[in-house]
Amino acid sequence: MTTKQLIESLLFISGRPMSESKLAEITQKDVKEVRGAAEELMSGWNVPERGVHIIKTGSSYQMATNPELAYLVKDFVKAEQSGELSRPSLETLTIIAYRGPITKAELEQIRGVNCSLILRNLLIKGLVEAHEDQEKMATVYTITFDLLKFLGINRVEELPEYQKLNSDENLRKLLEQKIEQASDEPVPPAVSQAEEK
C-alpha cells in the first residue's frame, strides 16, 4: 500500500482536518513521507475537473468539495451561509492569511492598533487558530479550514499576490522602491497649500 493511498483513504473516512503527525501515527510512516505524499495528492486532486479537492492549512489536510460546485452542494447540505465579516475582522484575517503564522505583536505592528479583542472573537468563531511556536517562544496565529472554505481556495498560497505580501523581504523592497520613486519626483505644487494657516 502506498502512503498516498493510505492518506487519501484516511482523509475520506474522517472528513475532518487531519494533521501530518496524526496521519503519520496511524499509517506508521514518518512525517516527511506523509507530507510528500499529501502534496502529491493535492496536485492530483486540485484540478478544475474534479468534484472533490484536498485543502491544507498549516500542516493539516482536509477533503472538501470543489468551490465551483457551491451552488449545488449548499442546497444539498442545507448550509447556512448568512453573515458578513466586519471590517476589522476582514482586515485581521487578511493579514493572518498572508503573513501567518504571525504573532500578536507583528499583527499589531501592521494594523497599528491593539488586536486582543478582535483575535479573541476570531478564535471563538473558529476562523483563526493559536499555536505555540517553540522557536519564537510565542503564540502565533494562523487561519483555519473554515476561512479557506469560505474563500474557496485550497491553501493560502493561492491567494492573489501571495508571494509579494507573504514575504517581508519582498514587501520591504516594494515599499522602498516606492519611497525612492517618491523622493525622485519633483515636489508637487500642492505643498505650499499644504501648510495652511
Place this chain on the structure above:
Amino acid sequence: MTTKQLIESLLFISGRPMSESKLAEITQKDVKEVRGAAEELMSGWNVPERGVHIIKTGSSYQMATNPELAYLVKDFVKAEQSGELSRPSLETLTIIAYRGPITKAELEQIRGVNCSLILRNLLIKGLVEAHEDQEKMATVYTITFDLLKFLGINRVEELPEYQKLNSDENLRKLLEQKIEQASDEPVPPAVSQAEEK
C-alpha cells in the same frame, strides 16, 4: 459543470449510498446521463492504486474506502478512541465538570477559542455527554457518570471547592458580557453545514 464532477462531490459530501434517481433530481440531469457519468467515475476511481473507491449496489452509488484498506479503518477508529488528552481538552473537561450543564457557546466564551473539535473528542472518549436543554433550547454538556465513578465521587458537587469555584465572580461577569457583545457583533460566516436529511 460536468455531471461527473457533480456526482463526485455529492457522493463525497453524503458519504452514504445515493440512488440514480436522487442524484438526477439534485443535479437536474436525466437518469441515463447520471448512470453514464457514474459508470465513468467508477472506472476512473476503482483502480488498485486509489485509496477511495465508488461502489454500486442496485442502482445506488457510494464512495467508500478501497476494500484492501479495511484494516486502516480499524486503526483510525482506535486512534480516535484512544490517545491522551491535550491541555486544551483537559481544560475544557474541567470547565464542564465545574460548570456543567453548559452550552458550547458558554464554553467558548470562557476558553476564548472554538471548541467544536475538542467537544467531539471528549464525547468519543466517553468523558462528557450531551443533553437537550428544553428551556435554553440548546445542547448542554455534562461529565459522564463513568467519569464521576473514575474520580471516586457520586456527583459533581463533591468536587473540591465546588461551591466556591462554581460561582466564581469573574466567570459570571464574563458570561454576562457575552450576551451584551453578541447582540452588536456581525454574524459569523457560517460555512459549517447543517445535518443533511
Place this chain on the structure above:
Amino acid sequence: MAYKFKLQQFEGPLDLLLQLIEQEEMDINQIALAHVTDQYLRYLNDSKDILPEELADFLVVAAKLLLIKSKSLLPGLQVDDDEGTDLERQLKMYKEFYEASKVLHKMILKRHFSFTREKMVVKIDRVFNPPKHLTSEKLRELFSDVLASLEVWVSMEHDVIIKTVSIRERIRNIQEMIGTKATLHFNELMKTAKNKTEVIVTFLAILELVKQRWVGVVQEGTFSDIVVRKIEGAEGEVVKETI
C-alpha cells in the same frame, strides 16, 4: 480651515490616517503626513468613535505626526529621522493589506464556498477512556487556572477607562491649574502624567491651547524648562472651531 468632509468609520489610527491622505488625493510621504496632522489631531479630539482601549494607539501615531510636522515647519530642527520614515513605511504596509482585504472580501462575496463532511463514514463507538492520572484535585487545579486567566478579560475595559485621560479632560485640567497659578512649568505638568500616553495627551493639550491662543509658551534657553502662561484676556471655554 474647517473640515467639512465626512470620513467613513475608521478602524484604528492607520486607517484614519490613510483616509485623510486619500481624501486629499496625496501619495503617502512625509509631506502628506505633515499636511494631515492637524486634521488627524482634530479627529482624535472630537471623535466619539474611538474606543477607550484603542486611544493609546491613536496617541502614539499623533506623537509621530507631530514630530514630522515640526520638522516640516522648522527645517533646521535636528531630530532623528527614524520615527517619520517608520510611520511612512508602516502606513504603506498597512495600505497593501487594506487593499488585499478588499480583494478577499470580493472573493467571499462570490460565495464559492467549499464544503466538508461533518459526519464520519464509519461509526465510532464510545468507549470510556479517561486520562490515566486524572484526579479530582487535578481538576480543581486546572479549573482554578482557567478562572485566573479570565481576570484579564473581565477587568480589561474597566481598567482602560479609568487609566486614560482624554485630551479634552486634560485641557480643562490645565486651564484650571493655570487659573489658580497664572504660570505653569512644563516639567511640573509632565510630572502629573502617570504614563507615556498621558505625557502625549498633556503635550497635545498644551499644543491645542497654544493654537487657540489661550496660553503662550516661553523657553529661556535651549534646555531650560518651558513656561506655560495664560494669555491676557483669554477667558472661558476653549472654542473648538478657531482656525
